[in-house]
Amino acid sequence: MIRLPSLPVLVLLGLIAVAFAVVPFVAGPYEVKFATRVLATAIFVLGLDLLIGVTGLVSFGHAAWFGLGAYAVWFVTPPDYEAGNLLVALGAAVALSGAVAAVVGLFAVRTRAFYFIMVTLAASQMIFALFHDTRIAGGSDGASIDVKPILEIGGATILDFSARNTLLWFSLAALVVLYGAVLTLARSRFGRVLQGIKANETRMNALGFDGARYKWASFVIAAMVAGFGGALFASIDGFVPPEILGWRESGLAIMMVVLGGVGSLWGAIVGALVYALAEEMLKSADLVGATVSEHWPIAMGLFLIAAVLGAPKGLAGWLPLRPAKPWAPAAETGAAVETRRASPPPRLEVEGLRRTFGGLTAVDGVTVAFEPGRIHAVIGPNGAGKTTFTNLLTGALPVSGGTIRLDGVDITALSAHAKARRGIGRSFQRTNVLPAFTVAENCAVAAQARGLAGASPAEEARAVTEALTSTGLVDRADRPATSLSHGEQRQLEIAMLIASGAELLILDEPLAGTGPEETARVTALLRDLARDHTILLIEHDMDAVFACADTVSVLVGGRLLAHGTPDDIRRDAAVREAYLGRFAGLEDAA
Amino acid sequence: MSLALAPRTQAADASVEPLLAATGLATAHGRVPCLRDVAFTVRPGETIGLLGRNGMGKTTLLRTLTGLLSGGPTASIRFRGKDLAGAKPAAISRAGIALVPEGRGIFPNLTVLENLILPERAGPSGKRDWTLDRIFDLFPRLAERRTNWGDQLSGGEQQMLSIGRALMTNPELLMLDEATEGLAPKVRDEIWRTLRVVAETGMAIVVVDKNLEDLFELADRHFILAKGEIVFEGTTADLTAEPDLVHRWLGV
């Protein structure tokens, strides 16, 4: 989770702010312009860190939004040497960047990793080409804003961007406000989902959040922040070159984010400042000597390489984090009872379920019903189709045929997050908690999924308490999820499912890699949960399966070989054959 | 029920320098321990069955022995007198250990012939017993399909190709993960027949498979893994004498 800045960080940021504020009193116009440029850039980079550091989307086209914001000022400035309205200019910048990003984002958020980088790069290059190759706004010569925007109220000029100092102080105030706003957003319930998506999008979809919509929203917000910075940038020199839309600017912005420390938000500000100062210093012959200053990009490149290889966490990694606010259990007593549902757990029916991959049939016409309030184990050799079966039930994969009904309602075609909202929760074969979150925060994100169904924050808090209590993780509540033992992480996954309010729990090998004591604890927990949940247990640990399951389904080669009580299954000759090969017969003879 | 290792006296065998002697293997996936202080030996010319239910560490053991996973600081792997602990997979392959992995690892964008000749080389002792002609003798089916792409093969053909390709490196030890999983009974029989032919050449073999009857027929000794630990080590006779043991660790 993104933390509030610690005291040393606040002191550092305060000093930086004061230093910027006093520039006009201690230095000349060049320095004032330089400082303003740094501030505008810092706003631009702050928006990018919301995308990279909070949502985990590496955009290589962020400069497009910065540049569009700058061009927007030109668009709304009247010709004939008149000043434009400052509020209109800033509004237009934010609106133009946001609107174009909203369209581009629709495509971009459907791609991942390398392809996201490439799609954003292509989008920004198209916008660059539009401004560079056509005469839309001065073409390759750039656009000149003859008179900078002013804010007049009742004939009196309140703010005039032509005044260097005004622009500097306004930019400083804007950065402070935007930093606070972005930080608040990142720590809000919305921001918590974004961080969850960064850590593990599959997990968030399985909890019921529509990852693509959240990513799209953060893409647009980040673009709007950058557009605001662009408007300030345009007001510095009154000149917008098309190059500020280009990929080099996007690359520099990424560089500043990483230099400052990804995901700290204030690191973006420090990164922009340090990069600009480093460039100024390396260009200054007085400071570094004529040879270095003449070839400063080499020194800059080496500095950045050293930074990447030596301090992958950036400058923010050197300062302490403020610890998370300790988790406190929901105040009301008897909370656990209240969150128990009155309605019975659901019944899941599957009919003729099929899934093929190319020519291979992974799940081949499975028909089975899972009665409510029971533990149903699904077993089978490797490659039997268990994981595919799970993915079909949860919507992670589309089916090739057949139907899935939950309490009689056909849910076959629903997406993963839509199924999650109907109360299907799953744990994953490989541990899948959100690593940067504490135990309590993991449960809180999961409980937030109830909010999608209309639960109040108080109900969510109670759900977290219930989840932590019933899994015995209360004393671990404030530990980072990564510091838990493997067995505890598996229990945290179950805690997240409880917190999310899911009624049908699909657990994919919850006992893999756990020790005997933990196995016993988890099986006891499952028995307890079966009172008001329907549980599907996909598991290899036969002792545990036969100890706690009410029914056992055996999948072999994608087909349902047998379904019945544990005793039925033990006696089933076909099952024995599948597990022991022809030795099953030998054993009887022996 | 006895969980202890079956008592055995094999003085004659024990005097032979083992081909492979691994001790202290403690492989972990992140924080999850997958092998707990495993010791595993193969003597020259021996055929070993490696048993255990799914998820108990068989694949992890094979991946550790081939250098794909680290066996941890306590691991010692000696093969033909060479220390291979910490060695890269490529070096281990060239030292003479070949793995036919689960999933078979056929290169889909190479033809059958290309898959076979890619790793063609003399073994660590300079022998070139296994040539393309001999592989085609062993698996006539591959000769018929030599120009087909790797992804145009049936599962059985892929397994034959994977075994043939491993033999083309002229190894001293051949290890197979899930040798016959997912194959039709006829094809399984062909794989077992082939493995017996290979074993008769004196090559040491380690096989992971679920068909105990066939495995018992082929292998001299067996290891059973459960939750990352060796819970049984002994001969086929030891194992068939105790059906309880099989049921406890492998059955339903």
Add this chain to the structure above:
Amino acid sequence: MDLVLVQIFNGIQYGFLIFLAASGLTLVFGILGVINLAHGSFYMLGAYLALTLTEVTGDVFLACLLGVPLAVVFGWLIERAFVRHLYKRDHLQQVLLTFALILIFNEVQRILWGSYPHGVPAPSYLSGSIRLTDQLAYPVYRLALTAICAALAGAMFFVIQKTRVGRLIRAGESNREMTELLGFDSSRLYALVFATGTALAALAGMLAAPVESVYPGIGERILIISFVVVVIGGIGSIKGAFLGALAIGIADALGKVFLPSLAGVVVYALMASVLVVRPGGLFGRVIR
């Protein structure tokens, strides 16, 4: 009509050049998993090597013969010094480190060759034009360039399809772990692939020098276009890079005729439409 024909010729020739550059990029990304922003710098290096070596030898083809081995060595050194640190790092750090390399390479270029554009003469025996129709003449060097690139593309397919090292590259692209299990050391394969990719980009720059002027930003345009080609063709696919490069070359050339002011947008629009239909590129594996 003649103009269209000329532009189609130009498009094919440009497409072949991009293919040389993009094939290296797609191999490096497909096999090494590294996003190499500095790939354009290798094209620039080639162009400037052609400039200097043509001055020395008097012939751009001799310059290529000398320049390619230099580029191989250069690529190998860069891989050993920087790129190999990136194999286990995330895309963000790859982008950053290779971006830093661009800064350095550009400045080194400025120190060695200065900021002014230069021309490299085509060899005198290829300097004229050929008459194709009554009104239409086409420069001989461009035709020769197309032929050479086509021959190189053919040679590349031959190496990839028919030789031992080609088999290893294909195997490494589809299943690196299996190649290691069969005794092939990845780090050597990686160095080889990176050095080859460097040489291909540099060779493209050398051959292009007589038809483009040689100037400082020359590598960056080719870098972005190469990425577009990689995405269109599918990561790691030489065949995809070939078709993608020709499509981009022709689209760009025709865009200049029919949509002169929007020519810069055409190639990206082409990429966007390919991605909508096939998210993994023409020959890419489907990435969910």
